[in-house]
Amino acid sequence: MNPEVKEQDIRPEVLLQRYLELSAEDARECFGAEPRSAVACVACGGSNGSCQFDKNGFAYVRCADCGTLFQNPRPPLAAFETFYRNSKSSRYWSDVFMPAVAEIRREKMFRPRVRRLATLCRERGIHVERLVDVGAGYGIFLDEWRAHCPATDLLAVEPSASLASVCRSKGLAVVEEIVEHVVGHDGSADLVTCFEVLEHVHTPLNFVRALARLARPGGYVCISALCIDGFDLQMLWDKSTQISPPHHINFLSVCGFETLFARAGLEEVTVATPGQLDVDIVRNAAARNPGVLAGHRFLQAVLEADGTAARFQEFLSASRLSSHAWVLGRRARSR
């Protein structure tokens, strides 16, 4: 992320509120009659969890073994597929929200993302001849990667017909399918990327296994996702606007990411939290609702002054205590 990025830039308040209202309506209308089944921890597979809160009729459980927060009991996969294909909040996200913020996100999120990833690849000695981006959306990340590294062979995996068509209009090769159903590209990528999708998926283990399958033996998988160990999620908990069912149902801990990647057959797993927004998110939440920081006198003092707030954000990012995580793992050479 760019240090100058603010929550308001990428999630304007008015648009976000409308999106959250529609999400709450969809939660009732698309899932109200759906059966629920208990699932094991989506990260470590453990069954030692306790219910934390209920939001929009979706209960969230915290895994006592790895600290991951996940929606449980869970509606069936088919209900989520119907919801993403045809729901008010999903259409609002793709037709109104994203178009309104696409260009500012390009500048403040996607370009810094490409720079960070290119640096990471250089540091780790990852030579990227072929890159597959899963959940490519509007194709902005791949567009920016192409501007940075024009020689890379790129493939977008994007299940939404309208977004796949946007990717094609940018000259990108596209597989219009969910990653679990992609065929013909196994073992082909030096690097598989997937930004901010894991929060949404029904069965994270199957999903990360599908990402790993696309990587060549010795190739890499890099994802970004929300991390429950992060400052704003820990402070705001059930009041966090990021916990927005039916959309966001998985919030893995650092330990949860490491365990999930290992279960999916990935090695040399590293987790970093380069997020820049935790402090801004908590300050904004406190401006709307002073109760958020009630009793936290020390934090109030730290967050009040811009200088200490900025240094505190740097501390969070460097200490794996930001809610925006990057996870990198390598597919075993022998598989």
Ligand SMILES: [Zn+2]
């Ligand atoms: Zn767990």
